[in-house]
Each structure stands twice: as C-alpha cells, then as structure tokens.
Amino acid sequence: MILRGRPFFLLWICLGLGFLFSRVAVSQIQLGSRISVGENNYWVSSNGDFTVKFYNRSNGHSAGIHFNSLSVPPSGQTVVWIAGGDLTVGEGSYFELTKKGELVLFDSLVGAIAWTSQSANSSVTSAVLRDNGNLVLLNRQNDIVWQSFDTPSDTLLPGQNLSSSQTLRAASGNSVSSYYSLRLNKLGQLQLKWESDIVYWTSGSHSESFLRAVLSPDGALQLLDQNSKSVWSVYGDDHNESDVKYRILRLDVDGNLRLYSWIEAARSWRSGWHAVSDQCNVFATCGLNGLCLYNSSGSAVCKCPFTLTSDVNAKCLVPYQHNCRSGSSMFAYNHTFLYGVYPPNETIVHSSLLQCKNLCQENPLCTASTFTNDGSGQCRLKQTRYISGYLDDSVSSTSFVKRCSDPLAVLPVSPKPPPPSAKNSQQKQSHKFCIPCLIGATGGTIGTFLIFQIGVAIWFYFIRNSFRPKAASAYSGPLPKSFSMFPYLEIREIAEDFKHQVGPMTFKGMLHNKLPVVVIALNATLEERKFRSAALVLGSIHHKNLVKLEGYCCESGHRYMVYEFSKTKTLLKCLEDPKMCTRLTWRKRMNICISVAKTISYLHSGCREFVSHGNLNCETVLLDDCLEVKVIEYGLGCLEASIDGGCAEMDVRDFGKIVLTLIGGLEHQDSVECTYKHWSESQFDRIVDKRMGSGVDTDELERSLRLTFWCLQVDERMRPSMGEVLNVLESALGVDSPPPPFAARTPQPKELEEPSESNSAA
Ligand SMILES: *[C@@H]1O[C@H](CO)[C@@H](O)[C@H](O)[C@H]1NC(C)=O
Ligand SMILES: *[C@@H]1O[C@H](CO)[C@@H](O)[C@H](O)[C@H]1NC(C)=O
Ligand SMILES: *[C@@H]1O[C@H](CO)[C@@H](O)[C@H](O)[C@H]1NC(C)=O
Ligand SMILES: *[C@@H]1O[C@H](CO)[C@@H](O)[C@H](O)[C@H]1NC(C)=O
Ligand SMILES: *[C@@H]1O[C@H](CO)[C@@H](O)[C@H](O)[C@H]1NC(C)=O
Ligand SMILES: *[C@@H]1O[C@H](CO)[C@@H](O)[C@H](O)[C@H]1NC(C)=O
Ligand SMILES: *[C@@H]1O[C@H](CO)[C@@H](O)[C@H](O)[C@H]1NC(C)=O
Numbered sequence: 001m002i003l004r005g006r007p008f009f010l011l012w013i014c015l016g017l018g019f020l021f022s023r024v025a026v027s028q029i030q031l032g033s034r035i036s037v038g039e040n041n042y043w044v045s046s047n048g049d050f051t052v053k054f055y056n057r058s059n060g061h062s063a064g065i066h067f068n069s070l071s072v073p074p075s076g077q078t079v080v081w082i083a084g085g086d087l088t089v090g091e092g093s094y095f096e097l098t099k100k101g102e103l104v105l106f107d108s109l110v111g112a113i114a115w116t117s118q119s120a121n122s123s124v125t126s127a128v129l130r131d132n133g134n135l136v137l138l139n140r141q142n143d144i145v146w147q148s149f150d151t152p153s154d155t156l157l158p159g160q161n162l163s164s165s166q167t168l169r170a171a172s173g174n175s176v177s178s179y180y181s182l183r184l185n186k187l188g189q190l191q192l193k194w195e196s197d198i199v200y201w202t203s204g205s206h207s208e209s210f211l212r213a214v215l216s217p218d219g220a221l222q223l224l225d226q227n228s229k230s231v232w233s234v235y236g237d238d239h240n241e242s243d244v245k246y247r248i249l250r251l252d253v254d255g256n257l258r259l260y261s262w263i264e265a266a267r268s269w270r271s272g273w274h275a276v277s278d279q280c281n282v283f284a285t286c287g288l289n290g291l292c293l294y295n296s297s298g299s300a301v302c303k304c305p306f307t308l309t310s311d312v313n314a315k316c317l318v319p320y321q322h323n324c325r326s327g328s329s330m331f332a333y334n335h336t337f338l339y340g341v342y343p344p345n346e347t348i349v350h351s352s353l354l355q356c357k358n359l360c361q362e363n364p365l366c367t368a369s370t371f372t373n374d375g376s377g378q379c380r381l382k383q384t385r386y387i388s389g390y391l392d393d394s395v396s397s398t399s400f401v402k403r404c405s406d407p408l409a410v411l412p413v414s415p416k417p418p419p420p421s422a423k424n425s426q427q428k429q430s431h432k433f434c435i436p437c438l439i440g441a442t443g444g445t446i447g448t449f450l451i452f453q454i455g456v457a458i459w460f461y462f463i464r465n466s467f468r469p470k471a472a473s474a475y476s477g478p479l480p481k482s483f484s485m486f487p488y489l490e491i492r493e494i495a496e497d498f499k500h501q502v503g504p505m506t507f508k509g510m511l512h513n514k515l516p517v518v519v520i521a522l523n524a525t526l527e528e529r530k531f532r533s534a535a536l537v538l539g540s541i542h543h544k545n546l547v548k549l550e551g552y553c554c555e556s557g558h559r560y561m562v563y564e565f566s567k568t569k570t571l572l573k574c575l576e577d578p579k580m581c582t583r584l585t586w587r588k589r590m591n592i593c594i595s596v597a598k599t600i601s602y603l604h605s606g607c608r609e610f611v612s613h614g615n616l617n618c619e620t621v622l623l624d625d626c627l628e629v630k631v632i633e634y635g636l637g638c639l640e641a642s643i644d645g646g647c648a649e650m651d652v653r654d655f656g657k658i659v660l661t662l663i664g665g666l667e668h669q670d671s672v673e674c675t676y677k678h679w680s681e682s683q684f685d686r687i688v689d690k691r692m693g694s695g696v697d698t699d700e701l702e703r704s705l706r707l708t709f710w711c712l713q714v715d716e717r718m719r720p721s722m723g724e725v726l727n728v729l730e731s732a733l734g735v736d737s738p739p740p741p742f743a744a745r746t747p748q749p750k751e752l753e754e755p756s757e758s759n760s761a762a
Contacts, residue, residue, distance in 0.1 A: 029127040034096040037061045037089070037108075044068065047131040049246075054095070055079065059544055060088030063095040063105055065133055065148060067246065072262060077269060079171075080133055080155040080248065081148045084115030086172055088544075097127050101137060103146070109624070110566045113515050117146045133157045156249040162213040168251045179284070180255040184211060188223065188231075192257055192275060194283040198344060201257070201275045201282075205232030215249045219272065221259060236261060236272025254300075255282040280390035284341045290316040291336065293391040305333060305391070306401045318367040318385045324404035330361050337397040338370045338389035340382040351379040357400045370399040483539040484551035484562075491553045491560050495519040503619075508565060516565035517550055522636065524557050531559055538635045541607055545599040547622070547632040561636065568622035568630050571658070575618065575666050581691045588627055589662040589692070590700060594729050595629035596621055596658060600651050601722040603634055611635050612647030616654035618661055649716035652725065656711025659704055665689030672712055672741055679705050703728060709738035 035041045035053060042053035051068050054061045065081040072078045083095060083105045090109025098104055101124025103117035117137060122145040124137045134157075135148040149160040154171045156162055162184065170178035185191050188211040190203035203223070210226045219239040223232040236259040238244055246262040248269075257275035262268075276282050279300035280292035286302035295301050304316035320328055340346055351359060353371045356379035360369035365383045372378045373396045389399070486494065494517065495509040502508050505521040522531075535552035538561075542548065553560040571592075574580045584592075596616075603611045613620070613634045622630040664675060664687050678686045687705070688696055707728045713719050720728070727733040 029097050029129065031097055031099050031101060031124075031126070034094050035063070036094040037091055043129050045129040045131050045133070049131060050080075050129055050133040052095070052129055052135060054093075057088050060090055061093060062086075062088050064153070065129070065135060067133075067262075071245070072269075073267065077250070077260075080153070080157055081135070081151075082153045082171075085151075085153060085169070086178075087114055089114050097137075101125065101127075101145075103127070103135075103137070109626075109628075110564065111516075112564060112566070113513060116513050118513065119146045122146070132159045134160070154251045156213070156215050158215050158217040158247055160214065164211070168249075168257075170251045170253050170255060172253070178253065180251060180253075180282075182251050182257055184213060184223075190223070192251075192255065192282075194255065198283050200255070203232060203234075203275075215247060215259070217247070219244065219247045219259060219261060221249055221273075234259075234273055238270070238272045254279065255285050280392070283344075284388050286316075286388055288316060288341070288386060288388075291338070291389045291391050303391075305336075306331065306403070316387070318387055318401055318403075320367050320402040320404050321385070322364055326405040328361065328402050328404050330357050330400045330402055332357070333391070333399045333401065335393055335395045335397070336370070336389060336391045336399040337372070337395050338368055338382065338387050338399040338401075339380070340384040340386065341388050342384055342386040346383075347381045349379050349381065350377045352377070353398060355379065356381075356398075360400055360402060366402065368399060368401045370397050372397050483549070485535075486551050486553045486560070486562065488553055488555045488558045488560075491519060491558070491562070494562065509562075511550065511562075515550070518547075518563045518565050518632075520561045520563065520633070520636075522559040522561060524559050526559050528554055534635060535561065537607075537611065541603070541611065541634075543599060543602050543606075545595055545629045545631055546603075546634060547630050563632060566622070566624060566630055568624045570619045571621040571623060571661075572618035572666075574623050575661065578691070581665075581689075582693070583627065584662075584692065586692050586695045586697060586700075590697075590704070590729070592621075592623070592627070592629055593659050593662060593704065594726070596631065596655065597722060597726040597729055599629065599631050600655060601726050604648055604651070604722045610648070613651045613654070614647060616651050616658065618658060621658060648722065649719050652711050652719045652722060653716070655722070655725065656708045656719075659708045659711070663688060663701070663704060663708075665691065672709075675705075676709060676740055679709070703731070703735060706735045706738055709741045710735065712741040713738070714741065 029043050033043070035043065037054045040053075042051040044051045048068055049071055051066050052063065053066060054063050055066065062079075063083040064079045066072075066078040067080065069078065083103070087105065089105060089107035092108035093114075094106050094108070096104050096106065098120070100120040101122065102120040104113055105115040106112070107114040119137050122137075123139045124145050125140050127135065127137045129135050133148075136144050137146040139145050149157075150166070152160065152162065152166055152168050154168055156168060162168065162182070164184040164186075166183075168182040170180040172178040179194050181193050183191055183193070185202075188209065189205060190213055191199050192201040193199050205223055211223050211231065213221065213223050215221055216233075219236045219241075220233045222230045225231050236247075238261050241261075243264065244261040245264050248260050249257065250260060251257050255276075256279060258271045259273040260269040261272055263270050279285060280294070282292075285300070286292050290302040290304035292300055293303055306319055307316060349359065351371070353373065356369050356371035359379060360366040360381055363381065366381050367385050368382045368387055370380045370382075370389075372380070387401075492498070494511055495507040498507050498519075500508040502518065507519045507521075508516070509519050510516050531552075531554050535549070535554065539549045539551070547566060548564040549561060550564055551562045553562070569577075569580070574584065600613055600616065603613060611634065613631070614636060615633055616631075620631060620633045622632060624630060660672065660675060675687055678684070684696075684698065684701060688701070707720070707725060710718065710720055711725065724733065728735045
C-alpha cells in the first residue's frame with residue numbers, strides 16, 4: 001500500500017467501500033502478495049482503470065488483467081490479458097508474486113503450478129500494474145524484467161507492441177485453443193490465420209525491415225519501422241475523437257480483428273473498424289456449426305441447410321457417408337459457396353454446372369461440390385464431411401451436397417425424454433435411439449470413415465496443401481507455451497535418474513519450474529516422425545479431464561512422454577480399496593461413466609483431428625480426491641500398435657468394460673457373458689456391486705447395461721459411437737435391447753429396422 005495522498009483518496013472514492021473489506025494490494029505489488037479464487041481480492045493500477053483478478057469461465061477460473069468493473073461493467077468485455085494464454089484453474093487456486101519475484105499461477109485442484117513468469121532468478125524487487133494495463137516486474141535498477149505486454153492474449157492495448165515473435169490468439173469458447181491468430185509475417189505484413197496455414201486477411205505494406213504493430217492512443221492500428229515511423233495504418237471511424245475513454249484492438253472469437261472504443265455515454269464498446277469487412281469471409285467462422293449467412297437484420301448467423309436437426313449447436317455434417325448402402329442423390333443449393341474444413345483441400349476441375357454435379361455423384365469419395373459460376377468454370381470437389389461456406393443472393397456459386405438414400409438413423413432428440421421404463425413403452429418408442437437401425441443405415445462404413453479421419457489427421461501434419469501454396473514450414477498451431485521437447489539428458493534430470501518408479505515404465509519427477517510430472521518411457525523403436533507429430537497433436541489438446549501432456553523426448557533410442565502429475569489414484573486402486581469403494585455410490589459411478597464418455601468423445605470428435613485413446617482401462621482412468629476423472633496416456637495405444645483403423649470402436653469396447661466394472665465391481669469384469677445372462681433374466685442383484693449399498697437407479701441400470709452390451713459387441717461395426725454413448729448415458733437418447741455381445745452376427749437391415757421389443761423389465 002504505497003500510494004498516499006490524493007491518488008489514494010481518489011481511489012477510495014473510485015472503488016467504493018467494498019474495498020475496505022477485501023485484502024487488496026494497490027498499484028505497487030509487494031513480493032509475497034497473493035490473490036485467490038473465491039476471495040474477491042485484486043491488484044489495481046494507480047489510476048484505478050485496471051485490475052488483476054480471477055474471473056469465472058465456463059471450464060474454471062482464469063487470472064487476468066481486466067478493466068476495472070466500475071469503468072467497464074462486467075457485462076461488457078473486460079479482460080485484456082490472461083495468465084498463461086488461455087489457462088483455467090480450479091477452486092482454491094491462487095496467483096502470487098512470490099518472495100523470489102516470480103509470478104506463479106498455482107492450481108490447487110491439481111496441486112501444481114500451472115504457469116509462471118520464470119523470473120525467479122532475475123532479482124525482481126517489485127511489481128506494478130501500470131496505468132496502461134501493463135503488469136511489469138522490475139529489478140532494483142527499475143529495469144523491466146518481465147511484462148504482460150510481451151505475452152499478449154487476444155487484446156492489444158494502446159502502447160503495447162506486437163512484434164514478429166508475438167501472436168494474438170482469439171479466446172476460445174471451449175477447452176481447445178482457438179484456431180484464429182494474428183501475426184506479423186516475414187514480409188512485415190499483419191496476417192490473420194486459421195490453423196497454421198490458411199491466411200484469410202493480410203494488411204497492406206511490406207518491408208523487410210524490423211516492424212512492430214501498435215495501437216496508437218488516438219485509435220489507429222499502425223505498423224512502425226525501427227525509427228518508429230508509420231509504414232502502414234488503419235484508423236477507426238472515431239479516431240482522434242476525444243470522448244473515447246478506452247481503446248483496444250481485439251481478435252474476436254469469430255476470427256475478425258476489430259478496433260473497439262469505449263463509449264462512456266452508452267457504457268458500451270463500439271467497433272470502429274474490422275479487418276474482414278464481410279464476416280462470412282472469415283475462414284470457418286461458423287466452425288462446425290454450419291454456413292455463414294446474413295439474416296434480415298444484417299447480422300452474420302450460422303445455419304446448416306443440409307441436416308434435419310434443429311439444434312443450432314449440432315455439428316453441420318454432409319448427410320452422406322462413404323459406403324452408402326442404398327445409393328445417394330445430389331441436392332442443389334443455389335447462391336451457396338461451400339469449402340471443406342478438416343481438411344480444407346479440394347480438387348478443382350473445369351466443368352459445366354451439370355458435370356460438376358455428376359462428377360461428385362459418380363465419385364464415391366466425393367461428399368459435395370461447388371460450381372463457382374463466376375466465368376472461371378471451376379468445379380470444386382470435396383471429400384470431407386466437415387463443410388463450411390457462405391450463402392447469399394449475391395453469391396453466384398451453386399453447390400451440390402450428396403445425401404444417402406438410407407433411412408435416417410438417429411431421431412431428433414425431444415426436449416424432455418421420459419425415463420425409459422417398461423410401463424410407458426408406447427411413449428418410449430418415439431424417443432428410442434435405435435442402434436440396430438443405425439447399423440442398418442451405416443453398416444460397415446464407420447471403419448472406412450475412421451480410416452478417412454485418421455488420414456485427415458496425418459494429412460494435417462505431413463502433407464502440404466494442394467491448392468493453397470502457403471504451406472507452413474513447421475507446425476505452428478496453438479501449442480501451449482509450456483509444451484516442450486526435452487533432450488534425453490534433461491529427461492533424466494526431470495525424472496531424477498528414474499529413481500522414483502510409480503508404475504510400469506512410469507517415473508515421478510519434476511520440471512525445472514518445480515512442476516511435478518510423470519515421465520512415461522515408450523517403445524524406443526517408434527518411428528520418429530510419427531512419434532513427433534503425435535506428440536505435437538497430443539500436446540495441443542486441453543480438457544479438464546485429460547492429464548496434460550507437458551512435453552516429450554524423441555532422440556535416437558529414446559521415446560518419452562512427460563505428463564503433469566496430479567494427486568490421483570487409478571480407478572482400479574479405488575475399486576480395490578474398501579474405504580474408497582463406499583464413497584463410490586451409484587450416482588458417483590454414473591458420473592464417472594459420463595465424465596469418461598465425455599472425455600473420449602472429446603478426443604474422438606472435439607479435437608482438431610481424430611484422436612483415439614487406444615488403451616482405455618481402469619488403470620488409465622484416474623480419480624482425484626474429489627472423485628473427478630482424469631484420463632491419462634491418451635493417444636499412445638494406437639501409436640504403439642500402429643493400428644490403421646477401428647481405433648474408435650476399440651475405445652468404445654474398452655469403455656464398455658469400464659462401465660461394467662463400475663457397475664459390477666472387479667469380480668464381474670471378465671464375465672460379460674454371465675452378466676448378460678443375469679441381465680436377460682432380470683437378476684440385477686447378481687450384477688450390481690454390493691458395496692455400493694442402496695441408491696441404485698433401476699432405470700438407469702437397465703439403460704447402462706444395454707448400452708454396455710452394445711459397446712461390447714464382437715462385431716465392431718455394431719458398436720455405437722462415443723457421442724451416441726454419451727447421449728444415452730445422459731438420457732438424451734434411448735437404447736434398444738442388445739443381442740448377446742459374444743455372438744458375432746451380420747446385421748440384416750430389414751430385421752434391424754424394427755426396434756426389437758424389450759424383453760426385460762426394469
Ligand atoms: C464464480 O464461481 C464461484 C464458484 O465457482 C461462485 O461462488 C461465484 O458466485 C461465481 N461468480 C460469478 C460472478 O459468477
Ligand atoms: C535459478 O538458479 C538456480 C541456482 O543458480 C538454478 O538451479 C536454476 O536452474 C535457475 N532457474 C532458472 C529458471 O533459470
Ligand atoms: C515497444 O517497442 C519499442 C521499440 O522497440 C520500445 O522502445 C518500447 O519500449 C516498446 N514498448 C513496450 C511497452 O515494450
Ligand atoms: C486530431 O485532432 C486534433 C485537434 O483535436 C488535430 O489538431 C490533429 O491534427 C488531429 N490529428 C489527426 C491525425 O487527425
Ligand atoms: C439476426 O441475428 C441477430 C444475431 O443473432 C439477432 O439478434 C437478430 O434478432 C436476428 N434478426 C432476425 C430478423 O432474425
Ligand atoms: C436454383 O436455380 C435453378 C436455376 O436457376 C432453379 O431452377 C431452381 O428453382 C433454384 N432452386 C431454388 C431452391 O431456388
Ligand atoms: C487432400 O490432400 C491429400 C494430400 O495431398 C490428398 O491425398 C487428398 O486426395 C486431397 N483431397 C482432395 C479432395 O483433393
């Protein structure tokens with residue numbers, strides 16, 4: 001509390017009395033100061049404009065620099081910087097300026113450091129949140145040792161430099177980093193990119209000389225050369241207007257770059273300039289949720305014209321899968337331009353409109369085509385089911401989308417499905433998720449589709465884009481800052497000479513920043529290129545239920561993965577432990593199933609490319625003290641086994657085993673046939689783990705068992721997808737009675753289209 005006199009007095013008035021009751025450090029931050037989740041304390045700049053505090057996000061809490069809530073209400077966008085990029089931490093976490101002069105974000109849920117400023121050895125003596133929103137660490141000579149301005153998040157404040165080594169990355173709505181970034185390229189132009197290689201906006205000017213981008217205090221975005229002379233600039237429409245209190249440049253979630261001004265009178269942000277004038281021209285701005293179009297009031301909205309579900313959050317997939325049983329037909333969409341995402345490449349040929357349709361229809365791999373009709377006579381053939389695009393009367397393109405003639409497998413979900421029970425089976429029918437029908441519809445296509453998906457992943461990392469020549473030289477996607485490649489010597493150091501073995505080929509250790517980790521040794525003969533690319537993919541995955549990959553080692557004769565260490569027990573250990581077992585009530589066990597299903601479903605379809613777990617079992621599913629799920633060793637099984645298909649079905653089978661173990665305890669895990677027999681004779685008491693006590697929900701039990709037997713089908717084509725599994729567990733879909741899991745049988749579409757009658761009462 002260094003401030004005295006007038007500024008201090010003003011601050012009182014500014015921040016009100018609430019201040020009195022919370023522990024607050026003002027402007028100058030003393031070594032040892034700390035702010036914590038849930039304690040509502042913060043650090044504030046001397047002008048009162050900025051605060052450092054925690055805030056709630058959908059998947060946890062983040063520490064960041066905000067506009068003071070008295071200046072910009074919390075309903076407006078207030079965050080200008082987040083510690084660790086896009087990091088979130090759990091309850092009870094704190095952000096501290098340690099006695100050693102290091103900023104540390106400690107995740108109490110995990111019991112480990114999530115991020116640090118790595119300034120412990122730099123003789124930091126003080127820290128200040130400056131009036132311009134820059135959090136700086138200073139040494140005794142008042143030199144800046146570290147500043148938040150050097151690690152921007154999605155926002156640039158006036159006076160902050162964006163040099164060629166820095167990136168603005170859009171915030172993300174979920175647990176994966178955003179694909180959108182802003183950087184200076186080698187020619188000194190600002191570029192907006194999607195993923196690592198699709199450029200959808202480039203600023204003017206180029207010059208080989210050293211450049212940096214800044215937002216001037218009067219509201220211009222400028223490129224300055226080494227003499228601070230402007231070589232390129234854009235001005236907001238309210239540039240130089242004095243009644244604007246704050247200005248920021250932000251790369252928004254929708255992928256557009258905008259200059260914002262805070263209009264005090266309206267108490268809101270106003271955009272005075274945006275980089276991409278037609279929002280629909282931002283690559284994949286609708287993500288997987290459809291095509292971009294303008295509604296009658298002129299807002300860009302996302303719609304999926306070719307699927308039948310009305311759920312706006314549903315993925316927009318071309319309703320055609322390779323290997324369609326009953327043939328396919330092409331549907332025309334006028335004034336529509338389509339492009340593929342995941343992967344974005346396509347084949348371009350010259351043809352007529354009619355040929356463009358026929359070429360796609362005749363090619364079993366083609367899912368959609370677009371005839372540009374702009375005089376170029378180009379027909380763009382796409383093979384991916386993940387398609388985006390735009391739709392407007394001014395667009396001259398016509399697109400064709402292939403649709404299987406098979407009947408629809410999954411019925412749209414009704415908002416309130418009644419719990420499935422024998423009594424209202426009539427009503428149940430309409431909500432039934434009929435897996436046999438699905439199999440009738442998709443048959444053996446899943447495997448083919450998976451091979452295709454894996455192809456997509458491989459394509460992403462190895463193969464250069466065929467129609468966009470700007471191939472990235474190396475992977476430069478949104479890797480977390482802390483993800484590292486370790487030389488073998490460092491691995492030995494981290495693993496403390498492999499002294500503390502905690503499992504087969506698994507060692508406990510510690511990174512240099514004191515972050516405890518687990519080092520796992522892998523088969524040293526794994527092909528280097530494959531291993532590296534897999535490590536990079538796995539390192540870019542973030543999910544609260546996945547144990548984070550901190551780094552890897554890939555040297556001749558050495559292959560290691562380094563994971564964060566969390567205080568957890570394997571599910572197997574938990575089920576063996578009688579004390580723990582009583583804590584694992586029916587509800588808890590079902591929640592564990594749902595968490596695991598969510599996590600695996602995320603790996604399968606929520607990541608930028610398909611990732612399978614490959615080794616899902618009671619030892620790779622961990623539980624922390626709060627019985628929250630953490631999944632480890634994802635993506636490794638397939639690497640070792642070099643499987644070229646069926647990875648998802650394998651995960652589904654393994655998931656089924658886990659559910660069965662959770663329901664029946666450890667004794668039942670190897671006797672699927674016995675359990676099936678008991679289930680078909682409604683002898684539930686012989687199935688359920690006695691240690692759970694009462695509280696077993698019989699409807700839920702029936703549903704979970706049916707689902708499990710579907711997951712354990714010998715014919716892997718009959719197994720549901722992880723997304724469907726999740727829907728059934730969450731009661732969004734019903735599930736039919738399964739055939740015996742141990743009998744491989746070829747589904748006959750006729751027979752399977754009729755949902756079989758439930759033969760076991762709940
Ligand atoms: C943030 O989350 C905590 C608990 O996680 C809750 O108590 C608090 O009310 C939330 N704050 C806001 C502003 O939503
Ligand atoms: C800090 O200094 C100590 C002792 O000299 C050294 O062991 C450590 O590796 C250094 N840490 C960093 C981050 O440089
Ligand atoms: C921005 O870059 C210029 C030129 O290198 C430098 O003088 C200035 O201190 C930088 N500003 C900040 C906040 O780092
Ligand atoms: C900004 O406004 C001031 C007067 O308010 C004027 O003198 C100055 O030339 C203006 N600058 C620009 C770049 O328009
Ligand atoms: C257009 O979309 C915007 C944003 O989603 C919405 O607020 C507005 O109501 C929509 N207008 C019409 C006419 O649907
Ligand atoms: C699309 O355009 C064709 C040719 O102009 C026209 O015959 C057809 O009716 C249009 N379809 C729709 C749905 O507007
Ligand atoms: C996309 O690129 C990959 C690799 O170059 C190629 O194998 C594949 O056929 C391409 N897809 C299309 C539709 O051109």
